Amino acid sequence: MPMTDGTGPKREVSDLVTLSDKIKNLPCVTGIALMTVSISPAFAGSADHLWSEDPMTRCKFAAPASLTNGPTFWTGTCVDGKATGTGMLRRRDGNRAGPAFFGQMKDGLPQIGVVDLGDGYQVVTSSDNDADRTEIEPQARIDAFRTAAGAARQVGAKYAAEKNTAASQHYDAIAKTLELQVE
Numbered sequence: 001m002p003m004t005d006g007t008g009p010k011r012e013v014s015d016l017v018t019l020s021d022k023i024k025n026l027p028c029v030t031g032i033a034l035m036t037v038s039i040s041p042a043f044a045g046s047a048d049h050l051w052s053e054d055p056m057t058r059c060k061f062a063a064p065a066s067l068t069n070g071p072t073f074w075t076g077t078c079v080d081g082k083a084t085g086t087g088m089l090r091r092r093d094g095n096r097a098g099p100a101f102f103g104q105m106k107d108g109l110p111q112i113g114v115v116d117l118g119d120g121y122q123v124v125t126s127s128d129n130d131a132d133r134t135e136i137e138p139q140a141r142i143d144a145f146r147t148a149a150g151a152a153r154q155v156g157a158k159y160a161a162e163k164n165t166a167a168s169q170h171y172d173a174i175a176k177t178l179e180l181q182v183e
Contacts, residue, residue, distance in 0.1 A: 049109065059083050061108040064101050066115045066122040067091055074105075075155050082108035086151045102148035102155075102178065112140075114148035114178065121145075121181065142182045149178040 049062035052072055059078035063069075067089060076087020083089070083105040091098030103113010103124060115122040123136050123144040136144075156171030 051108070054078075054083075059108075061089060061105060062110070063089050063091075064110050064113075064115050064122070064124045066117065066124070067099050067101050070098070075158060076105065076151075080107075084108070086147070086154050088151055088155045102151040102174070103144070104147050104151070112144050112147050113151060114144050114181075116148075116174070116178075121178075145178050145181045149175045152178055 050069070051060055051062050052069075053060050054074045055071055056073060057078055058081070059074045060081055061072075061074055061083035063072050068091060071092050073090050073092060074083045074087060075090065076083060077085040079085075084107060086104050087102075089101040089105075089110075091100065099115055099117050101110060101113055101115045101124065104111040106126075109126065110124050111126045113124050115124060123141050125136070125140055125144065152171045152175035156168045156175065159165075159167035159171060
């Protein structure tokens, strides 16, 4: 006996079709899909890394674990769509600057550098994901801070070339602070 109150299988299918049509017309679905893709762990064939994308340049990278998830911006070279070379990954929450990784990237992966957490530093090397480590070889620590200082100077030079004196001086001061960590 057919149902006459409008419920049942025909009504459920009709509701799904209507819902599907409405979702297709929502502009935010594209944004949600892009956000989902931008943090996909399966980018470039690697399930070991959580991949992110710079919201401005679309350059892709796997941020060090201690940088935390959220909007992250790459200041440096982007080769074949991936952060490469010396530069900075900066976490941002709105207009507020968060922790930053200063160092060397290769094919979107951190190679060596330092995360400035604001209240301390975390050394990052390509041999780990910088999580739950208690010790690091002294030479690796020295190399990481030297690389980070060079990256901060490079970011400062970028801002100097853009005539942004305040930002240039800020990153030059960070470079000096990073250099002091190896003395």
